[in-house]
Amino acid sequence: MKPVLSLFSCCLLLLLAGCNSTTQPAEAPATATPPVATAPAATNTQTILFFGNSLTAGYGVEPEEAFPALIGQKIDSAGLNYTVVNAGLSGETTAGGRSRVGWVLRKPVSVFVLELGGNDGLRGLPLTDTRQNLQAIIDTVRRRSPQARIVLAGMQIPPNLGADYATEFKALYGELARKNQLVLIPFLLEGVGGVAKLNQQDGIHPTPAGHRLVARTIWPILQPVL
Template identity: 80%
Template structure:
């Protein structure tokens, strides 16, 4: 009995010189996730979409390369859609702007002009797109890409078509690219067989034209709520 009791006592009592268990090492704090880059969104038709060339040859992708080379922290999104009119753009812009953007490059109207759509309609649709951007992404800087058309439908129509971009830019205080296809439009060797869509070389010149206007905009401070 004495042996049994002694044995029980030995099991229930810790040794006097037993060291205390080391304190648990605190877990390292998880590193903060990198903040997402603000977005530059190109919203346009087949010229923006890069119809007939590889996606990386279209001018929005070339702008993305220039952004990276300049060390600017932006993500480029190409929301071009071949055949898009201003009416089509008006109907889908809300879907495209499900997330806010820092810069919105609006390139639409060329198909309206080629189809002879009344200029009042084109103007109204572009204004509606601008208003939607201001509503859904109020911090966004809007860049409007001007377009010109040949005088097939009359000199007055072509002149007023060109002018409406300047009018909209002035009215809404937008940054204007006077003519997206400067030095490319009407130059056979810089366009595909249809005479409308730029070749890869043509897109490089378009990117140069866009970059001249867009770079100062991108260097301004941005505040985007993700």
Template identity: 75%
Template sequence: MKFLHLPFAALLGLALTACNSGPTAEPPVASQTPATQAPAAAKVTSKRLLFFGNSLTAGYGVEPEQAFPALIGDKIDSLKLGYEVINAGLSGETTAGGRSRVGWILRQPVDVFVLELGGNDGLRGLPLTATRANLQGIIDTVRRRSPKAQIVLAGMQIPPNLGQAYARDFKAVYQEIATKNKLVLIPFLLEGVGGDRKLNQPDGIHPTPTGHRIVARTVWAVLQPVLK
């Protein structure tokens, strides 16, 4: 197993086009050398698992190896499941930003795509119609670029600061999207962690290393059957 964490600076540069709320055209896919001309050593033998999300995936405030995608990678390595794990988390990312950069991220096909976005939309009170459309746009792009990929959607919840109705409808978006697209759903990424001061950093949003270990267990319970 090989774990890759895309540098923050590189992701930030890619996300500069994400300032607009609408979708942008995908960059053209670079032409590939025919397989007959590629050296044998260049052949990819492992599958690719990509985590695509915001600061929760990126591991804001903790060391890269303490973030839940790296912990999942350690588990995969110990079980010799043969996946290359890629962390494409970007702090501050919204669903609109993710929709803008997902085409670039998927220049190479993936086998499993974990989608963790929407939390920043909810905290900013963005219209749920836009969040729903952006998540659908990301899913459509994944299926266009990697038709055989299994997509896992990480559900998110927000506190009722913006009203009970908004918080309820926000939570429901993930179940709706998962049902519509027949996705594997993690009901709530921060189950057992969200709202617990001991498991979160002083901002009350981002998990501590201990919190990330709990998140990793939550994710692994859903992801393990997908990887077998």
């Protein structure tokens, strides 16, 4: 299985690539037989990037237990040639994601899975701002990686801040998906949210078993995209 790459790993690879590009080849002896020129091996590896908050980052579980890594296992089992990058950041809001998405997309991606908004809802942030920030992220992806397929992960929140707020929050994901012709995961935490045994003590972040169920929810929607 290809390892799930973190942003740090990606940056390190880019840095090493830049350093290697300045190295001058040693001069061959005059009597050496000239090497036979060969075409570089073609690679069709594509990148799927998971961009989200602590749910994507795998807060409280091992990296290989988080759902992006589990999706990576399913990708390998299906014989699909993708590298999985986990760009989750704990505590991320849609405003924070809007600020860093350009940096994340310094290299093009083939599939962009957008999982943000939960922290906005839990903090009761204005939903007009959440909607605008998500739209700005989508626009940035379209500009930086025009060929990328975008998958939007829907989220729901408990009605602590009022039923109207919770209803509007849930609806904005479907609205954005229709407006932008995105692939929609209706509810990322389907069957996990609110189930005590599938969440850690905070009642918010999935356990390893919860992440496995999240991966099973995502895969039937994501596989046709890949």
